[in-house]
Amino acid sequence: AQILQAGWHLLKLINEILDLAVVEAGKVTLSMEPVALAEVMSECQAMLEPDAQQRGILMTFPRFDRPMFVSADRTRLKQVVINLLSNAIKYNKVKGTIVVEYSLSTPERTRISVRDTGAGLSPGKVAQLFQSFNRLGQAEVGAVAGTGIGLVVTKRLVELMGGVLGAESTVGEGSVFWFELLSSSAPQLGGETAEAASRDKT
Helix, strand or coil: CHHHHHHHHHHHHHHHHHHHHHHHCCCCCCCEEEEEHHHHHHHHHHHHHHHHHHCCCEEECCCCCCCCEEEEEHHHHHHHHHHHHHHHHHCCCCCCEEEEEEEEEECCEEEEEEEECCCCCCHHHHCCCCCCCCCCCHHHHCCCCCCCCHHHHHHHHHHHCCCEEEEEEECCCEEEEEEEEEEECCCCCCHHHHHHHHHHHC
8 A cells, every 4th residue: 555655646746747847848738718617616626525525624615606707728727726625635634624715806807715724834934835846844744745846837827827826824724825817708609600601601
């Protein structure tokens, strides 16, 4: 079991280093489009709910009373949300909570935040969050397995999609990681194609 666990950890480390190398080299290919937040949140919740339940962590996701869209690469947006949720589970307390929320930070931007009830971080450690391979002392105490790469990649991906990512934390209370992307209207399926076809016929 230990050999298997070490193997998976090594595989994750290799994948994250490759991700970081691709991002740093500016070779990430993005397919920007209007992406429905409700769909992405539902898929990410389904993927990570078992991990949260294993530790007795209650995850709460927003209810979307109306469709909300952001301009993003769908696959990379899922990667960002999954990374933030994974960290919120990993560094949370047993039987803690995770609350995912969204809001309009400006008329043009949508903010998604992931709030946990973990140990929290001091201002000094918050300032070091997005340094490659910096695990903020976690490796020394052997608390949680990790690479110190995931947040760096997550931040760069958000920036490549035209957004920003940040974090706030209070020792003893928990942390909130948030990112903002440009809001978007619903995709116009087939509208332009139909108009183009109509023009071609005339």
